[in-house]
Amino acid sequence: MIPAIASENRKFFSTRIWWILLLCMVAYVAFVVALIAVVIHFAEGVGAPQGTIGTPYSLPASMAYVFPATIGALAITxxxxxxxxxPTFLATPRRGIVLGAKLIGAVPIGLVLGVMASLTALAVGGGTLxxxxxxxxxGLASSWRDLVLGALAMAMWTLIGLSFGALVRSQVAAIVILLVFSQVVEPILRMVPMGVPAMSHVVKFLPGAAGEALAGGGQVYGVGSVEGVVGLPxxxxxxxxxxxxxxxxxxxxVVSMRRDVT
Amino acid sequence: MLELRGLTKRFGRLTAVDDLTIDISPGRVTGFLGPNGAGKTTTLRMALGLVKPTAGTATFDGKTYRQLAIPMRQVGASLEATSFHPGRTALNHLLTLAPPARVPDSRCMQVLEFVGLGPGAKRRVGQFSLGMRARLSLASALLGDPPTLLLDEPVNGLDPEGIAWMRRMLRALAAEGRTVLISSHLLSEVYQTADDVVILSRGRAVYTGSLVDLESSGQRVTVVSTPDPPAFARLAARLGWQLAGHPEGYAVSGPTAAEIGDAAAGAGIVLHQLATRSDSLETAFLALTEGQGSIR
Structure with missing residues (x-):
């Protein structure tokens, strides 16, 4: 298993896509966090009690999770x-080991992405405010908790992207589905409880909602914004x-990786 | 020693490889021949655990590929020259394989230099010519210094100098006692390299044995030119000779040149050329694989 993980690690760092996506993620997080910080400033300026709007620190896991998910998906697609x-299966013919090595190898990579995202949120969000x-x-412990757990949520997204890529196989299909689901489908589904409150018990298990729950977010698409409805802990x-x-x-x-490689 | 036992692969109704039972011996270069679509690549992929056989087994000294403790140390394979990430350098490609092959990183540069890719080691594979990819593919196969080599179309894309180099190297590897199997759809490509050949047609082994024996089993072909082709065709039909078209007249298989000359003289047919061709090996190959088109 350890040689297979070393192999996966070398594969990841020997092409350019990882740092291109890392830079994109940092730039996007910086943009979103700065924007929300400004929104918080003006909302509080027009009389919203301080602290009720929330903080920008949990935003990466709400808005930027498509980056770690894509990086994870690319590792296999x-x-x-x-x-x-x-060549991968010639070197490591037991395919379960290959998949396991990819998942384990993606953990530290996902954590680095998460830490980079949280540091960006901290610097840009705190700086702007x-x-x-x-x-x-x-000064609030919850802000620091959001930053730490937000980094964990981003790491989890790397693994979700990777395992999803293992299932889908096609690079284009995996990335298109990830983008459409995260940017269109889930945001729409997340609005359903506003009309049908009972649906919140389903919607809170959507992957984006779960990630937000871990990162302490929820103010963006608002699982917790419906009266009397709580998101996941x-x-x-x-x-x-x-x-x-x-x-x-x-x-x-079972479905994809055991297929013939022709 | 690679042993195939009843190896079979069906894709739906199509039988790509049909009950193949062959031993590939060490110390020799074995040519694995057949037209495109004969099942060569599928056979190699089954032997390497990439494609699951419908029936039968392929074992290396008694173990299937997946049972090998460190596969790249036992079997080196190069399947096609396209299995590289275009954005990765040649050296980095090998470095991704070094940990599972359990070889030191320094070995990667060593094999690159051995296959003549030393100067291109830090270039991205996307910029490589087909010939350079063929060399890199071979370098991956040699990384673990394995006693068995399975190479699919290894000279594909190589220039004449590269082909000559590959031949010398394969001979040298076999002389060290390794099992070397090279596939090709062209007999001429393995003619100067292989000791034994396995000829595949429509998934079945139609010939297994030495090249020398195959050559002597080939049908004799005599090229005949005559100013009166219709008369010669009638004569051939009467005597039961097999006649095929040829740019210079007819290609006759069966009788010797002397028999053809005597019969033509007896029938009063003038001949301008009567030449026995030494392409009997190619003829035998074509006869064995006759009528097999590519699988679509």
């Missing part, structure tokens, strides 16, 4: 795309995300 599964003369909320969000990883990985292994 690029092998299908460039037919490098042949400070420059505007607002309370940065960095952080640990519930983490378990839900882990369940997605497990289901995608097992189904991906």
């Amino acid at each position: 690029s092998e299908y795309r460039h037919q490098t599964l042949t 400070g420059l505007l003369g607002d309370d940065t909320s960095l 952080a640990w519930g969000g983490a378990l839900t995300m882990a369940a997605y990883v497990a289901v995608f990985a097992v189904v991906g292994y």
Whole structure:
């Protein structure tokens, strides 16, 4: 298993896509966090009590999770795309070990992405609020909790993307589905409880909602914004995300990875 | 020693490989021949655990590929020259394989230099020519210094100098006692390299044995030119000779040149050329694989 993980690690860092996506993620997080910090400033300026709007620190897991998910998906779909599964399986013929090595190898990578996202949120969010003369909320333990658990949520997203890629195989299909689901489908589904409150018990298990629950977010698409409805606790969000990883990985292994490589 | 036992692969109703039982011996270069679509690549992929056989087994010294403790140390394979990430350098490609092959990183540069890719080691594979990819593919196969080599169309894309180099190297590897199997759809490509050949047609082994024996089993072909082709065709039909068209007249298989000359003289037919061709090996190959088109 350890040689297979070393192999996956080298594959990841020997092409350019990882740092391109990392830079995109940092730029996007910086943009969103700065924007929301400004919104918080003006909302509080027009009379919203301080602290009720929330903080920008949990935003990466709400808005930018498509980046770690894509990086995870590429780790396996690029092998299908460039037919490098042949050398991969020649080196490690037991395919369950290959999938396991990819998942384990993606954990530290996902954590690095998450830490980078949280550091960006901290610097840009805290910086913007400070420059505007607002309370940065960095005195609150919950802000730091959001930053730490937000990094964990991003790491979980890397694993969800990877196991989803194992199932889908096609690079284009995996990325298109991830983008459409995260940017269109889930945001629409998340609005359903506004009309049908009972649906919130289903919607809170959507992957984006689970990630937000772990990161302490929820103010963006608002699972928790319906009266009397609570989202998952952080640990519930983490378990839900882990369940997605497990289901995608097992189904991906059985349905996709055991196929003939021709 | 690679042993195939009843190896079979069906894709739906199509039988790509049909009950193949062959031993590939060490110390020799074995040519694995057949037209495109004869089942060569599928056979190699089954032997390497990439494609699941419908029936039968392929074992290396008694173990299937998946049972090998460190597969790249036992079997080196190069399947096609396209299995590279275009954005990865040649050296990095090998470095991704070094940990599971359990070889030190320094070995990667060593094999690159051995296959003549030393100067291109830090270039992205996307910029490589087909010939350079063929060399890199071979370098991956040699990384674990394995006693068995399975190479699919190894000279594909190589220039004449590269082909000559590949031949010398394969001979040298076999001389060290390794099992070397090279596939090709062209007999001429393995003619100067292989000791034994396995000829595949429509998924079945139609010939297994030495090249020398195949050559002597080939049908004799005599090229005949005559100013009166219709008369010669009638003569051939009367005597039961097999006649085929040829740019210079007819290609006659069966009788010797002397028999053809005597019969033509007896029938009063003038001949301008009467030449026995030494392409009997190619003829035998074509006869064995006759009528097999590519699988669509």
